[in-house]
Amino acid sequence: MSDHHEGPPSREPRGDVEPTQPLSRPPVGPGGAAWLPPAHLPPPGWGPQTRPMPAAPRRAQPAGWVWPVVVGLALVVGLLGGVGGAMLVGDVPDAPGIVDDGLEGVDTRERAPLTAGNRSVVAVADQLLPSTVQIRAELDGQAGGATGSGFVLDRQGHVITNNHVVQEADEGDGPIQLVDQDGNTFDAEVVGRSPVYDLAVLYSRSARRLPPASLGSSRRLAVGEAVVAFGSPLGLSSTVTSGIVSALNRPVTTGDSNNDTSYINAVQTDAAINPGNSGGPLVDLQGQVVGVNSAIATTGGGLGGRSGNIGVGFAIPIEQVRVTADQILRTGEARYPVIGAQVQTGGPSEVQGARIDEVMADTPAEQSGLEVGDVITEVNGLRVTDGIALIVAIRSYQPGETIEFTLTRDGEEQTVEVRLGAETG
Numbered sequence: 001m002s003d004h005h006e007g008p009p010s011r012e013p014r015g016d017v018e019p020t021q022p023l024s025r026p027p028v029g030p031g032g033a034a035w036l037p038p039a040h041l042p043p044p045g046w047g048p049q050t051r052p053m054p055a056a057p058r059r060a061q062p063a064g065w066v067w068p069v070v071v072g073l074a075l076v077v078g079l080l081g082g083v084g085g086a087m088l089v090g091d092v093p094d095a096p097g098i099v100d101d102g103l104e105g106v107d108t109r110e111r112a113p114l115t116a117g118n119r120s121v122v123a124v125a126d127q128l129l130p131s132t133v134q135i136r137a138e139l140d141g142q143a144g145g146a147t148g149s150g151f152v153l154d155r156q157g158h159v160i161t162n163n164h165v166v167q168e169a170d171e172g173d174g175p176i177q178l179v180d181q182d183g184n185t186f187d188a189e190v191v192g193r194s195p196v197y198d199l200a201v202l203y204s205r206s207a208r209r210l211p212p213a214s215l216g217s218s219r220r221l222a223v224g225e226a227v228v229a230f231g232s233p234l235g236l237s238s239t240v241t242s243g244i245v246s247a248l249n250r251p252v253t254t255g256d257s258n259n260d261t262s263y264i265n266a267v268q269t270d271a272a273i274n275p276g277n278s279g280g281p282l283v284d285l286q287g288q289v290v291g292v293n294s295a296i297a298t299t300g301g302g303l304g305g306r307s308g309n310i311g312v313g314f315a316i317p318i319e320q321v322r323v324t325a326d327q328i329l330r331t332g333e334a335r336y337p338v339i340g341a342q343v344q345t346g347g348p349s350e351v352q353g354a355r356i357d358e359v360m361a362d363t364p365a366e367q368s369g370l371e372v373g374d375v376i377t378e379v380n381g382l383r384v385t386d387g388i389a390l391i392v393a394i395r396s397y398q399p400g401e402t403i404e405f406t407l408t409r410d411g412e413e414q415t416v417e418v419r420l421g422a423e424t425g
Contacts, residue, residue: 097158097191097203102326106154109214112286119285124228125240127287129181131213132280133159134232135188135202137166138174149231149280150178150202151289153325157207160321161279162294163193163200163262178204181238192328196336196425197320197395198262198294200279201328213281216288218267218317221245229271229293229313231280243271243311251392252295252314253345265392266314267291273313282315291315323398337399337420341365343376345387353377353408354390368418371409378406394420 099105113127131152139145148165152158159178169176170190178186186206193200221227228242247268253261269282273293282291297312327334340363344355353375359365376384379393380403397403399422406415 134179137169192332194334231277233274241272270311
């Protein structure tokens with residue numbers, strides 16, 4: 001939530017390793033991504049730690065995640081493929097991919113392609129497969145060592161994927177390639193990426209020949225509604241799986257390291273999602289993208305990446321994708337809201353809500369009158385059950401917006417308005 005004064009704890013090397021603690025509860029520590037810069041994450045010792053997860057059988061070791069909740073089970077969230085970078089398409093010679101007007105300056109597809117009488121999985125697959133790509137990115141010095149998925153955003157050659165699919169390739173100036181439904185391979189660059197939201201925008205001039213996917217709305221979804229997932233699980237390109245929406249507004253925390261934990265208000269689905277599906281579209285029966293497949297939960301403590309789908313997958317809502325993609329297209333960077341406080345995100349708690357553990361000086365939290373010990377129970381009238389739920393709630397707004405906290409202080413209920421600050425990441 002703001003500027004914590006300690007650096008992130010050290011991490012073990014990447015690889016297929018066991019978690020350091022049972023994965024039955026979320027970590028305790030600073031208030032996470034919506035409140036703190038992404039470098040300030042919970043210390044080891046509480047609950048799950050993120051680990052890489054192979055994206056495909058022939059790959060060495062794509063990235064991995066951990067998800068810290070769900071009734072009584074130790075659930076490990078696995079990254080579904082690869083790792084993210086920062087680059088910039090368009091008419092700017094030294095910044096390919098940047099578009100001054102953001103999403104307004106590119107040709108996206110908004111109209112639902114399928115009519116009420118033609119809404120089958122077959123019809124959805126026919127519409128979306130040409131717009132879905134496999135992504136191969138360098139990992140640990142191996143070209144194509146990370147395998148993920150993505151979908152075509154517009155007619156200018158932009159592609160949406162997860163940050164964790166391309167992160168390491170971008171940081172190391174490694175190659176990134178797109179593979180379309182017909183097996184054609186295109187070189188791609190990173191326009192920008194957001195570890196906080198686990199999203200990245202790629203650009204390939206050759207991808208202009210591919211049709212963009214239609215962008216829908218996750219807010220219109222209902223639990224039980226049919227959805228279809230697209231991607232390259234285990235390196236198997238152009239794979240289609242179907243299922244239902246299992247839950248909406250599911251607070252999920254994921255991350256590949258202490259520096260890029262991501263908190264998302266996820267769409268949960270039982271459509272089969274496996275390593276390699278990361279970044280691929282989750283689609284409704286109108287043929288519109290409603291989310292970006294990002295994480296899976298697995299039973300058991302092992303993180304070797306050999307345990308796959310158990311019917312608990314998570315997608316970033318398309319509304320967040322629109323906001324982050326627009327910011328990246330304009331500047332090559334994404335912003336996220338902060339208030340300048342630390343909040344407990346796990347471990348034993350005797351309160352129902354999110355307890356403020358620290359308020360930093362000269363921050364929106366201090367200016368609004370928040371105090372240590374305050375327990376926030378609602379954000380703009382929506383219930384908050386714990387620190388992670390609070391972070392996710394804040395993340396659904398934008399820097400500069402004013403939101404209302406309902407909180408308990410000294411046994412009395414109060415309301416406080418906070419104008420959100422901003423960080424880049």
